[in-house]
Amino acid sequence: MSGARPTSLRHAMAHFATGVTVVTTLEDGHDHAMTANSVTSVSLDPPLVLVCVQQDSGWHDAVVSSGVWGVSILPVGARPTATWLSTGGRPLYGQLSGIAHHRGELGVALVDDALATLECRTTALHEAGDHTIVVGEVLSSLADARRDDPLIYYRSRYTSTR
Template identity: 60%
Template sequence: MRHETDDAAFRQALGHFASGVTVVTTIVDGLDHAMTASAFTSVSLDPPLVLVCSHHTSRFNDAVLESGHWGVSILAESGRKASAWLARRGRPLEGQLDDVPHHRAGNGVALLDESLAWLECTTTQAVDAGDHTILIGEVTAAAVRDQEDAPLLYYRSHYGTIVRSGESEKTIYEGGA
């Protein structure tokens, strides 16, 4: 059964889903392309696969389809400014990472320093879905920054971070904490 969905109600409902914040990067002809993305998730452990969604009309979408490889920076709370900058439409491509601390992955893409973890990916599938492309990538390298533990979160158009509870899925299930 299909229900007509009001665009505003759809956006509002999705805004109630808290998500982590990532920056996805690629490089084409020596030029960095980057986008802030909350539509990111793991897909499979064997093989290690992740996915990210990219809008069809974005500059990033064309670049990542051409390059076939990309990086994911899972942002720490300290990456808030970089996230906001790289979410701005129409920003200049050249020099867009000049004020964003980053390093280069083995595949050449930029990975943001203000992150909890980094992934290097090779596209295995690109699936058209509505106004987006679902990019599925095999993870070819991964790293974590153990000394940082405050993730950047996005909820109802606002940034936040986690407030830890003493409970976890394990303690709740086992009746502890």
């Protein structure tokens, strides 16, 4: 049996609904951010999460250098933020200039209107094809228990649970 073709795999995985996040890092005083739907809880003890990052992205190089990163789980109203931070060719600097955010304890940017936020310190990097699996220990996490309006990515587009 041969491996799945990339287009076939992409089509199959498009049927897997995921949440949408913004992951950020701070390198040499500059924010780097990208939209990610490949964020996963790995362990509760110790608290670990992972994000899968394309190796030829600027965010990849920045997070490898900095070793710290943030995750902001987006609400449905943050579709413009998700779209902007998944747009190829956007400027390297000033990516967050139009996005309301604050600094976490590690100095990374966190989206103000997020459903939940995490701050992580990288504990492992695993090369996997054209991506790197970045594993981080969660040093801080906050969630707004009153919110239930997540942004969802399904069949290659943003949607909601409503």
